[in-house]
Amino acid sequence: MSDSQSSATAEIMPEDNDVPVPGLEAGVEEEREYVGMLYHRLDELRAEKEAQLAKVRRVGSRGTMQNASERDAFAAMYEDRLAQLNAVDDRLVFGRLDHDSGECRYIGRIGLTSASHQRLMLDWRAPEAGVFYQATAFERQGVRRRRHLLLKRREVHGVEDDVLDASMLEEASHNHGDGALLAALTARRTGQMGDIVATIQSEQDRIIRADLPGVMVVQGGPGTGKTAVALHRAAYLLYSHRDRLKSAGVLIVGPNTTFMSYIDRVLPSLGETGVVLSSLADLFPGVHGTPEPDSRVEEIKGRLDWVGIIGAAVTHRQRTIPDVRDVTVDGTRVGVTPKMVNRALERARATGKPYNEARTTFVKVLVKEIAEKLERIIEKRSEGNDADRSYLVEDVRSARDVRVLLNLCWMPRSPQGLLEDLFAKPNYLSDVAPELSAAERELLKRAPGSPFTSADVPLLDEAAELLGTLDESAGREAARQKAAAARSLDNAQRAVENASPQLEEMGIEGFLDAQAVVDMNAESGPRLTAAERAQVDRSWTYGHVVVDEAQELSAMQWHVLMRRCPLKSFTIVGDIAQGSSPSAASSWQQAMAPFVGERMRVEELTVNYRTPGTIVELAERVAEANGLHTTSLRTVRDGDYPPVIEQVPGDQLVTAATAAVRAEHDRVGEGLVAAIVPERLLSLTRRSLVAEFGARVGHGAGSLSEDILALSAEEAKGLEFDAVVLVEPAEILEETAGRVGSLYVALTRPTHALHVIAVRELPAGF
Numbered sequence: 001m002s003d004s005q006s007s008a009t010a011e012i013m014p015e016d017n018d019v020p021v022p023g024l025e026a027g028v029e030e031e032r033e034y035v036g037m038l039y040h041r042l043d044e045l046r047a048e049k050e051a052q053l054a055k056v057r058r059v060g061s062r063g064t065m066q067n068a069s070e071r072d073a074f075a076a077m078y079e080d081r082l083a084q085l086n087a088v089d090d091r092l093v094f095g096r097l098d099h100d101s102g103e104c105r106y107i108g109r110i111g112l113t114s115a116s117h118q119r120l121m122l123d124w125r126a127p128e129a130g131v132f133y134q135a136t137a138f139e140r141q142g143v144r145r146r147r148h149l150l151l152k153r154r155e156v157h158g159v160e161d162d163v164l165d166a167s168m169l170e171e172a173s174h175n176h177g178d179g180a181l182l183a184a185l186t187a188r189r190t191g192q193m194g195d196i197v198a199t200i201q202s203e204q205d206r207i208i209r210a211d212l213p214g215v216m217v218v219q220g221g222p223g224t225g226k227t228a229v230a231l232h233r234a235a236y237l238l239y240s241h242r243d244r245l246k247s248a249g250v251l252i253v254g255p256n257t258t259f260m261s262y263i264d265r266v267l268p269s270l271g272e273t274g275v276v277l278s279s280l281a282d283l284f285p286g287v288h289g290t291p292e293p294d295s296r297v298e299e300i301k302g303r304l305d306w307v308g309i310i311g312a313a314v315t316h317r318q319r320t321i322p323d324v325r326d327v328t329v330d331g332t333r334v335g336v337t338p339k340m341v342n343r344a345l346e347r348a349r350a351t352g353k354p355y356n357e358a359r360t361t362f363v364k365v366l367v368k369e370i371a372e373k374l375e376r377i378i379e380k381r382s383e384g385n386d387a388d389r390s391y392l393v394e395d396v397r398s399a400r401d402v403r404v405l406l407n408l409c410w411m412p413r414s415p416q417g418l419l420e421d422l423f424a425k426p427n428y429l430s431d432v433a434p435e436l437s438a439a440e441r442e443l444l445k446r447a448p449g450s451p452f453t454s455a456d457v458p459l460l461d462e463a464a465e466l467l468g469t470l471d472e473s474a475g476r477e478a479a480r481q482k483a484a485a486a487r488s489l490d491n492a493q494r495a496v497e498n499a500s501p502q503l504e505e506m507g508i509e510g511f512l513d514a515q516a517v518v519d520m521n522a523e524s525g526p527r528l529t530a531a532e533r534a535q536v537d538r539s540w541t542y543g544h545v546v547v548d549e550a551q552e553l554s555a556m557q558w559h560v561l562m563r564r565c566p567l568k569s570f571t572i573v574g575d576i577a578q579g580s581s582p583s584a585a586s587s588w589q590q591a592m593a594p595f596v597g598e599r600m601r602v603e604e605l606t607v608n609y610r611t612p613g614t615i616v617e618l619a620e621r622v623a624e625a626n627g628l629h630t631t632s633l634r635t636v637r638d639g640d641y642p643p644v645i646e647q648v649p650g651d652q653l654v655t656a657a658t659a660a661v662r663a664e665h666d667r668v669g670e671g672l673v674a675a676i677v678p679e680r681l682l683s684l685t686r687r688s689l690v691a692e693f694g695a696r697v698g699h700g701a702g703s704l705s706e707d708i709l710a711l712s713a714e715e716a717k718g719l720e721f722d723a724v725v726l727v728e729p730a731e732i733l734e735e736t737a738g739r740v741g742s743l744y745v746a747l748t749r750p751t752h753a754l755h756v757i758a759v760r761e762l763p764a765g766f
């Protein structure tokens with residue numbers, strides 16, 4: 001909660017039972033006028049951009065290449081700006097600061113200036129806006145009063161004042177506590193995460209605004225706002241380091257696709273769209289990893305040993321020949337010696353290129369040697385008759401025998417093919433993975449054509465890195481494109497310099513960079529943003545990477561993520577206590593040391609904003625009683641509903657759970673109710689809920705837009721619901737072999753009510 005000496009609220013809402021305070025009502029009126037003016041300016045800017053865009057589009061692609069590309073660049077820039085202006089329409093402004101100097105500043109989602117360049121509203125990320133989140137009565141930082149403006153879409157419905165200057169206290173006639181924060185925390189959930197820009201707390205703000213370089217780990221218990229903070233930090237970094245991050249991009253990684261869709265509206269509402277969001281299962285373009293069914297396999301595949309295993313698996317397919325081997329080229333027999341093959345292998349390895357690309361050198365060298373030998377044979381046969389021999393190399397390359405020999409010694413490989421072989425051919429795996437026991441190798445065995453799992457994704461990535469481009473001509477094409485891109489970047493730089501004065505005049509400098517112009521000039525395909533290009537390019541390196549639920553990541557997952565950001569600029573958020581995967585870390589030091597050594601800073605969040613105090617107490621008790629040490633969290637409210645615990649007869653578990661969903665739904669009114677159940681009961685519970693509630697029941701965690709859901713504890717990770725019906729906690733505990741992380745996650749999902757239904761004895765701590 002914000003540390004103010006006094007707080008005064010006026011909320012002109014129908015459900016507000018308080019008698020409106022006259023002075024504050026006037027405050028609302030006063031703000032309505034100013035906010036109306038801000039929206040008027042927003043509409044004006046929008047109309048302006050629409051007109052400019054229409055004009056550029058009318059001109060079309062006439063004129064020189066240079067003119068056309070400049071116009072395209074302008075059109076793209078207007079489109080981006082329009083998208084941004086549209087995205088911030090809802091609750092555009094949320095704060096006002098009254099300074100000792102008498103100056104008053106409004107804080108909102110973006111910065112706005114009037115037509116005559118007067119500042120009307122500060123972007124929340126601007127340095128001067130920081131005090132809105134940081135000022136306290138003890139450290140006022142020149143602020144007399146902080147006012148929260150409570151908007152519903154475009155309408156001001158209330159104001160809340162934090163009076164920081166003691167001499168103003170008399171003017172404040174009403175004391176209501178942190179109304180803006182509480183209103184946000186108790187609002188009904190919609191299945192989509194919202195931004196917290198209006199109520200960021202000071203411990204959160206310090207993390208959001210921390211410097212870009214280096215690795216920052218944010219440890220925090222459930223509901224402390226780690227996800228919210230990570231997303232606001234991404235928006236902040238894109239704003240304050242736009243030059244560096246616009247073209248390199250920011251990657252946000254989360255545990256699964258449900259979680260990614262839960263958070264995907266937050267950044268657009270903050271005016272940022274150019275971020276790549278990806279679940280761990282989707283990090284390898286073209287593959288969607290299915291959940292790994294066996295946790296023992298998941299643990300094995302998470303070990304860092306796979307860097308060595310994949311390396312050995314790649315080179316395993318390079319081999320020489322034991323004896324001379326004859327190949328026939330156009331009817332002539334040529335003996336290929338082990339020496340010739342070894343020379344070609346050595347030359348190729350010496351290039352240091354990835355496997356498939358180095359193979360090109362191997363093929364070139366060996367084919368040349370065979371052609372020379374063939375030439376000598378032909379020369380001898382034709383006794384000095386020097387006919388044209390230039391075709392010989394091509395003949396050798398296309399001879400069937402030669403192609404078989406080349407593949408035998410150096411097989412071209414795809415990452416998918418390599419992994420499939422490794423798990424389908426036991427001898428191959430035992431040759432390259434002596435560090436795995438026979439029992440472990442047996443566990444890894446699977447039929448060719450089996451789907452790739454999320455635990456395979458880092459292994460595919462590692463294989464792709466070592467194998468390089470499969471298609472030989474694609475390698476050359478990539479090099480050609482790279483050279484062409486460097487040339488166009490140079491041209492584009494000049495074009496941007498020409499355009500800069502106009503841009504500055506419009507007050508939008510920094511929005512167009514040379515890379516954007518290059519993209520516009522690309523001859524084929526639609527215009528792609530950096531984010532779109534990054535998403536399909538496995539080797540893309542980002543300017544910053546944000547990792548959520550990071551306690552679950554395996555060493556192999558960290559290994560490939562580190563490659564995505566060689567600058568090692570990371571924001572890593574998670575809670576060691578919530579770890580439930582077989583690779584989950586037991587400390588941040590243990591998880592990160594192999595990759596960054598000691599070079600990381602750990603920050604901590606300590607207040608749970610989601611879950612009422614009575615439920616948090618229960619969750620902490622259960623965690624401790626089952627051997628999980630948690631740091632005790634402060635909570636913001638006790639909540640209106642103490643947890644309900646019901647024991648039912650053996651045959652009534654699912655019926656009782658359905659009835660509890662009904663009861664909780666009635667109790668919390670509008671909002672989301674989730675039944676968190678053991679995997680075994682998932683489909684049964686879903687069927688029972690559908691019979692009771694029909695189409696209002698979502699099918700799995702992917703349908704957060706419905707108001708009733710049944711999901712597993714694993715699927716509930718990172719999400720939240722107004723009420724949770726927790727079914728058979730003893731079995732949930734067993735599912736993760738007694739690790740209490742998943743149960744602790746399930747217990748901390750509600751924002752209002754928790755209802756436990758059990759047949760079996762409850763785990764310790766309940």
Ligand SMILES: Nc1ncnc2c1ncn2[C@@H]1O[C@H](COP(=O)(O)OP(=O)(O)OP(=O)(O)O)[C@@H](O)[C@H]1O
Nearest residue numbers: 196199200201222223224225226227228609610718
């Ligand atoms: N300063 C804030 N103002 C308003 N709401 C907040 C604030 N901080 C956090 N919240 C809300 O608290 C809830 C929990 O936040 P979030 O999901 O980011 O927590 P978390 O630490 O990632 O939780 P978990 O680890 O349990 O998944 C969200 O609804 C979020 O919007």
